[in-house]
Amino acid sequence: MILQRKDVLGLEEMTAEEILGVLEMAGRFRAVFDRPVRSVPIMRGRTVVNFFHEPSTRTRISFELAEKRLSADIVNFSTATSSFKKGETLRDTAENLAAMKIDMLIIRHGSPGAAAYLSRVLECSVINAGDGAHEHPTQGLLDIMTMQQRLGDLRGKKVTIIGDISHSRVARSNIWGLNKLGAEVTLCGPPTMVPGALAQLGCKIEFDLHKAVVDADVLNVLRIQLERHATRSFPGNREYHRVYGITPEVVRALKPETFIMHPGPMNRDVEIASEVADGPRQVILDQVANGVAVRMALIYLLSGGDPGALSGAGG
């Protein structure tokens, strides 16, 4: 068994061996994408519920595609179409789902700890698809897979995460996962968006963008999450772009092989210039493609799937 657990709530709780095991399996599912028939009948008869209490494009569709490609039965529900609109609580919702005998629940929620709470109430497996500013483990895994594809072993590799670190669940999952695999993580952004306490997780903090990127192997550029700002943490979008935006000028200062990631959705010409977002250094759509493979691997392994399956698939 690669995943000796019922739930995946964050990369904080996963071991390096678990992370590497999921990524190896994801590599095999990624190879299946190049086949004319992209689905495998290995989760027939299992039921997965996708519960999105916050907006999502990539994560929601990626989970749904992953489940379809595993041939699972799927139920989607969102706040807009559920009895949350009538005041039903998360606990009552969870107990109703449990009564329907589902095998797995995927949850995105605005409150940190929502996935952990449901994992205690439900007997089925729970995967956290993003809980407030806490963690987004599948995004962390797909980001790490994208880095591994280009850099191989991440030990000693320099990863700079830039932007709104304080509100970012993506940053937290990247930090936990990358540290476990031996990468050197630097956080960069305005002091109002980079909590000094994160240095305790083993990260370097650098407020000067030029110093933070000049010897990086990869930049992971984060969205400014205005929806989570109680008060504005910076003077304006133009000011932010001028000081912390990844512009063509910043790219010219990078090492020739350095590549640029962004989890999406992007604020074009705020944290990343459009020319860079569409340019030769970015690997943003590779991240999206890897996301489906990572989610297939996670769902399959968490369901007790054979880690040796598809071993002839390459990857």
Ligand code: CP
């Ligand atoms: N990266 C990410 O979580 O995107 P969505 O919010 O569109 O799911």
